[in-house]
Amino acid sequence: MAIIKSVVNRLRHPVGAAGLALAVTAMAYTGYANIAGNAQAPSAFSGLTLTDDKGRDFDFASLSGRPVAVFFGFTHCPDVCPMTLHRLGFLRQKIGPEFDRIKIVFVSLDPKRDTPEVLKNYMEGQPVRVTGLTGTEADIAKMAKRFDVFHEVIRVPGQDYTVDHTASIFLVDKKGRRSGEITMDADESEYEKKLRQLLQGSTNLHPKNQI
Amino acid sequence: MFLKNAAIGLLLVGGVVSVPQIVRSDSASLQVKDAWANPTASGQSVAAGYFVVHNRTNRAEVLRGASSPAAQNLQFHTSSLVGGVARMRKVERFNIPAGGQLKLAPGGNHLMLIGVKQQFKVGETVPVTLHFNSGASVKVKLEIKNADKSSSSNGGHHGHH
Numbered sequence: 327m328a329i330i331k332s333v334v335n336r337l338r339h340p341v342g343a344a345g346l347a348l349a350v351t352a353m354a355y356t357g358y359a360n361i362a363g364n365a366q367a368p369s370a371f372s373g374l375t376l377t378d379d380k381g382r383d384f385d386f387a388s389l390s391g392r393p394v395a396v397f398f399g400f401t402h403c404p405d406v407c408p409m410t411l412h413r414l415g416f417l418r419q420k421i422g423p424e425f426d427r428i429k430i431v432f433v434s435l436d437p438k439r440d441t442p443e444v445l446k447n448y449m450e451g452q453p454v455r456v457t458g459l460t461g462t463e464a465d466i467a468k469m470a471k472r473f474d475v476f477h478e479v480i481r482v483p484g485q486d487y488t489v490d491h492t493a494s495i496f497l498v499d500k501k502g503r504r505s506g507e508i509t510m511d512a513d514e515s516e517y518e519k520k521l522r523q524l525l526q527g528s529t530n531l532h533p534k535n536q537i
Numbered sequence: 538m539f540l541k542n543a544a545i546g547l548l549l550v551g552g553v554v555s556v557p558q559i560v561r562s563d564s565a566s567l568q569v570k571d572a573w574a575n576p577t578a579s580g581q582s583v584a585a586g587y588f589v590v591h592n593r594t595n596r597a598e599v600l601r602g603a604s605s606p607a608a609q610n611l612q613f614h615t616s617s618l619v620g621g622v623a624r625m626r627k628v629e630r631f632n633i634p635a636g637g638q639l640k641l642a643p644g645g646n647h648l649m650l651i652g653v654k655q656q657f658k659v660g661e662t663v664p665v666t667l668h669f670n671s672g673a674s675v676k677v678k679l680e681i682k683n684a685d686k687s688s689s690s691n692g693g694h695h696g697h698h
Contacts, residue, residue, distance in 0.1 A: 401578065404585035404650075405616045406623040408575045409643040412684040448578040453683060476622050483627065484610050484651065493623035510618050510644070514686075 369502025370472065375465050376433070379445040379458035393524045394429045394498040398475050400436035400489050401448040406510065407432075410493065415453025417517050424525055426455070433469055434460040435477040435489050497524045566594040567673055572665070574650070574679040577657040584608070584657055586648035586665065586679045587641045592633040599670035600631040600639060607663045609652025616644055630670075643684055657681045 371386040378384040395414070399407035418425040432449070434440035437460050440448075445458030460466070470477055475492040482488050493510035497520060506520050572588035592598045603611040613628045631646065633639045641647050648665070657663060662678040669675070 401581060402583050403625075404575065404583045405614070405625060405643055405647050408585070409684065412643075415683070416686055444578075444580055447580055451576055451578050480624075480626075484612060488625045490622055490624040492621050493618065494621050509621050510623060 370498045370504050371502060374469050374472065376459040376461040376469060377442055379442050379449055379460075381442040384457075384459055389429055389431075389498070390502060391500050392429045393427060393500050393527075394431060395495050395521070395524070396431045396433065396473065396498065397493070397495045398433045398435050398470060398473070398477065398491055399493070400434050400491075401440050401444055402436060402486075403489070406493050410495065410510065411452045411454065411456070413514070413517060414495075416514065417521055418454050420514075420518060421521060421525075425521070427525060428521065430454055430456045432456050432458045433466065434458065435466060435470065435475075435491050436479075437461060437463055437466055497521075499524065499527060567592060567598065567669060567675055569667065569675050569677045572677040572679050573682050574648075574657055574663060575684065576659050576681050577653055579656055581656070582651070582653050584650045584653050585614075585643070586650060586663075587643065588648070588677060588679070589641070590633055590639040590667070590675075592635060592637055592639075595635045596671070597635050598633045598673075600633060600667060601629075601670050602668040603648055603665055604668070605650065605663065605665040607654055607657075607665075608650035609654070611665070612649045612651065613646065614649045615646045618644070659683065 369386070369390065371389055374386050376384045376386075397410055399410070401407075414430065432445075434445060440458075440460045442458075442460060445460055449456045449458045459469075461469075469475075473492075473496050475494075477489055477491040480488050480490055495508040496504065497506040497508070499505040505524060508517055508520050512520075568591045570589050570591065572586070574584050574586040577584050590600060600613070603613070605611055613631060614625050615628050616623055616625045618624075627649075628646070631639050639646070650663075650665075659681055661681045663681065665677050665679055667675045667677060
């Protein structure tokens with residue numbers, strides 16, 4: 327239910343929890359499309375500072391004009407993060423060359439271990455082309471907060487630590503507007519539907535775009 | 538017997554064509570199939586392994602540990618998704634009911650190889666020995682490959698397309 331809770335936190339208007347649950351279940355952000363259609367809204371990435379996997383300051387402005395899929399993780403995540411990457415790989419096969427118009431961005435939640443070099447090595451073996459970002463803990467926390475991403479370092483006996491984290495993919499349209507989210511438990515048809523909507527320039531905008 | 542089990546294995550993976558692992562087993566009644574692991578990046582020190590254990594005995598069995606020359610420390614872990622947040626926790630053992638099976642798959646239960654000594658590359662295999670409470674041990678080879686479409690544990694990607 328934390329998904330719903332986090333969505334509640336994002337909303338500016340009080341909405342009944344039951345109605346909200348239905349809205350989330352139906353993947354319907356459509357009710358917000360009209361009021362969110364303000365071209366003056368700042369980009370979902372404005373004011374963020376991170377380093378890319380080549381060790382350079384990442385130019386978030388370069389994302390403008392392209393549909394973007396952002397997700398958070400860490401390279402020492404052996405189970406969930408590869409699963410997300412492989413699913414994107416399957417969808418790339420299914421959607422075809424058009425898929426590559428989507429800029430895929432992976433934000434590390436483990437800057438201590440994920441140096442630009444580690445990220446670069448990790449991204450090279452993936453089934454889709456991904457830009458890895460890392461940075462200071464404060465800058466990463468700011469990026470995570472922007473997308474309402476939960477993250478917490480957990481000590482593991484016999485292994486340094488792992489990071490619990492929100493495992494959703496966040497979709498941002500070519501105008502920098504939040505336009506959907508794919509949770510880790512989504513099935514392939516939902517992945518495909520939402521990625522195709524992103525490619526087509528979805529009007530199902532996230533309520534945060536009202537800011 | 539092996540062919541029959543292979544056929545069952547194929548059914549279990551939802552019709553996806555795969556070559557069953559040739560299992561060298563010290564115990565004829567505990568069978569491990571579809572053993573694999575993701576490739577690792579250069580410098581990556583952890584990897585996850587997956588397999589299915591079939592307990593064809595009439596006694597409940599417990600998978601209590603694993604060892605491998607390819608990693609310093611092997612543990613069992615489980616991933617869960619609660620409210621969109623993925624959490625991974627250590628698990629001491631897995632119970633396998635008599636006549637039942639244990640499935641380790643992405644997004645759920647998995648073998649954690651910690652302190653991986655060499656990069657896992659697609660096409661290679663990694664030897665692992667599984668240790669059971671009854672004293673049985675089963676040697677398996679994890680095939681290094683990228684995930685099959687059907688391999689996640691959450692049911693969302695069990696392809697019948």
